[in-house]
Amino acid sequence: MSNRIDARFRRLAEERRAGLVTFVTAGDPNPAESRRILADLPRAGADVIELGMPFSDPMADGPAIQKSSLRALKAGQTLAGTLAMVAEFRSGDDATPIVLMGYYNPIFSYGVDRFLEDATGAGVDGLIVVDLPPEADSELCVPARACGIDFIRLATPTTDDRRLPSVLRNASGFLYYVSITGITGTRVGESDVVAGALARIRAHTTLPIAVGFGIRSPEQASRIAETADAVVVGSALVSAVEQTPENAAAAVSELVEELKAGVLSARGADRGGRA
Amino acid sequence: MDQSNTFRSGPDEDGHFGTYGGRFVAETLMPLILDLEAHYAAASRDETFWSEFNDLLKHYVGRPSPLTFAPRITERFGGAKIYFKRDELNHTGAHKINNCIGQILLARRMKKTRIIAETGAGQHGVATATVCARFGMPCTVYMGETDIERQQPNVFRMRLLGAEVRPVSSGTRTLKDAMNEALRDWVANVEDTFYIIGTVAGPHPYPALVRDFQAVIGNEVREQIVEAEGRLPDTLVACIGGGSNAMGLFHPFLDDPDVRLIGVEAGGEGVETGRHAASLTAGRPGVLHGNRTYLLQNDDGQINDAHSISAGLDYPGIGPEHAWLHDVGRVEYVSVTDTEALAAFQLCTELEGILPALEPSHALAHVAKLAPDLPADHLLVMNLCGRGDKDVFSVAEALGVEL
Numbered sequence: 001m002s003n004r005i006d007a008r009f010r011r012l013a014e015e016r017r018a019g020l021v022t023f024v025t026a027g028d029p030n031p032a033e034s035r036r037i038l039a040d041l042p043r044a045g046a047d048v049i050e051l052g053m054p055f056s057d058p059m060a061d062g063p064a065i066q067k068s069s070l071r072a073l074k075a076g077q078t079l080a081g082t083l084a085m086v087a088e089f090r091s092g093d094d095a096t097p098i099v100l101m102g103y104y105n106p107i108f109s110y111g112v113d114r115f116l117e118d119a120t121g122a123g124v125d126g127l128i129v130v131d132l133p134p135e136a137d138s139e140l141c142v143p144a145r146a147c148g149i150d151f152i153r154l155a156t157p158t159t160d161d162r163r164l165p166s167v168l169r170n171a172s173g174f175l176y177y178v179s180i181t182g183i184t185g186t187r188v189g190e191s192d193v194v195a196g197a198l199a200r201i202r203a204h205t206t207l208p209i210a211v212g213f214g215i216r217s218p219e220q221a222s223r224i225a226e227t228a229d230a231v232v233v234g235s236a237l238v239s240a241v242e243q244t245p246e247n248a249a250a251a252v253s254e255l256v257e258e259l260k261a262g263v264l265s266a267r268g269a270d271r272g273g274r275a
Numbered sequence: 276m277d278q279s280n281t282f283r284s285g286p287d288e289d290g291h292f293g294t295y296g297g298r299f300v301a302e303t304l305m306p307l308i309l310d311l312e313a314h315y316a317a318a319s320r321d322e323t324f325w326s327e328f329n330d331l332l333k334h335y336v337g338r339p340s341p342l343t344f345a346p347r348i349t350e351r352f353g354g355a356k357i358y359f360k361r362d363e364l365n366h367t368g369a370h371k372i373n374n375c376i377g378q379i380l381l382a383r384r385m386k387k388t389r390i391i392a393e394t395g396a397g398q399h400g401v402a403t404a405t406v407c408a409r410f411g412m413p414c415t416v417y418m419g420e421t422d423i424e425r426q427q428p429n430v431f432r433m434r435l436l437g438a439e440v441r442p443v444s445s446g447t448r449t450l451k452d453a454m455n456e457a458l459r460d461w462v463a464n465v466e467d468t469f470y471i472i473g474t475v476a477g478p479h480p481y482p483a484l485v486r487d488f489q490a491v492i493g494n495e496v497r498e499q500i501v502e503a504e505g506r507l508p509d510t511l512v513a514c515i516g517g518g519s520n521a522m523g524l525f526h527p528f529l530d531d532p533d534v535r536l537i538g539v540e541a542g543g544e545g546v547e548t549g550r551h552a553a554s555l556t557a558g559r560p561g562v563l564h565g566n567r568t569y570l571l572q573n574d575d576g577q578i579n580d581a582h583s584i585s586a587g588l589d590y591p592g593i594g595p596e597h598a599w600l601h602d603v604g605r606v607e608y609v610s611v612t613d614t615e616a617l618a619a620f621q622l623c624t625e626l627e628g629i630l631p632a633l634e635p636s637h638a639l640a641h642v643a644k645l646a647p648d649l650p651a652d653h654l655l656v657m658n659l660c661g662r663g664d665k666d667v668f669s670v671a672e673a674l675g676v677e678l
Binding site: 055056057058059060062063066070073078079080103104105106107108109110130131132133134135136153154155156157158159160163167178180181182183186 | 303465
């Protein structure tokens, strides 16, 4: 199968710009509005879409994404519903990569084999499962890669040089660098510290690196886009959903456009060819 | 795991008890978990660590706790000879302090300067705040708002001990949410913070190390019952939320096939009502809070609310070693309801002059069902793992008494 994630990062490298990765929670604030949000993201400027699989106990997330997950669950979202959303999106967009992000229990409960079969069928390109570290690769990472689904690894400030090789061993697609030690949506790492961390990680891998956790404004996105291959924004988008639930798709689109402008303002032809 | 000769060899090097346990945590925490594992492995081989631990248990906690024959309860039930392991007489009033002493010594070895903990009933929070006061370390305790309401005396106690009690308003505002919030704190404060988990759950090595610190309960019972009766007991009974008092009692007896082991879960308003905390009785395997174990969850893998009159048992999971012992059949797991526990609470108070916590009242409620059919020479030991002073307001409310 064609790999949409690789193709997208190749194109970003050719265009010598960073990408914008947008996170929204599937089913937030309700299934219908959530489908509209998802459908509008590529046009608004999302290069890669992270779609949150809501979980009742999101241990690594801050208040914005916690509330977003609960809104989605309250509105009846299920993992099957999330996969159906992806399939519907795919029927109209065969280029924008979709990475499902969440926690292991709903997948484990659904059944790993059945989940991978249905995710492949729906057109899912990658997975980020927060509570599956490399030590648990046999659970989902290895079977997912055998199905052609990328397993996106998180690296953090605590992932030192000794540990990086094990984090990267089965990584594919791109690497997600968590810019702080902390939960989502709280604060963002200093851009020079992040730049230093990216340089350290790039000595270990040629995978593109997306940076996230706490990036809320176009200015922050711009600063991170100076050095990162992609910038991830999540909490700010789900906060927009919270504030304007009846018109969430428009609010999210508007914010994505602003963030994209920030990302695009970051650099000219200073660094390319990192595909 | 080689289980041909022993039930006591777990976990394996990846923290598994059979298929349960493991290390399901965010990458940020993984290096810390591995560091903790290395430090614990070194400490557990170090005699000075254990001598300091034992010295504190003796002179600060007041161990060994007595093994007390319960004559009037025995007479009332009219069957088995019933003994109570009196862990409610420990300093701070429950078994929780055993584990806190062990973990704070580990935290000091690791040069950590700040302690966090989660608490349900408040017993683990009080025990943690206590050892933090004793060793002069700042302490933050996460506690669900629902639990804060029903455990006011313990909240005040923690604050008197110098701890900061942070109310948790997310989710169902009980123990599981407090644990989520403690994990969020830990992930944001990895450099200086040690997380003292209160039960035999969480990512490896917590289930093993908490068990090892609590095993003092069962080890003492072995000596005390032999001294009193000249032989090992026939049946051990303990209540189970996460399962630390039960694991501490059971583990030293796992390889004694003639000793029957029974864990009692909180049946709440009745398992059939859906309002309960009986993870083994009515849950199925899943992954939460760093380990794979039995969880109360819906068809979509979302965690269900637990319910129990006892805040200490109000948790939708259970320690992974219990999950394994359940599957292999070495330990029997049953449940009793809020109402049954309440009746046992009153019975124990009236007949033995001991005010038990609502948690071990669950164990006693099962003993009440079991003991009458057993012969008079059947030795039954129940872990009276906490005292009930903290529960008098809840009990008064349940009985319709205004204080």
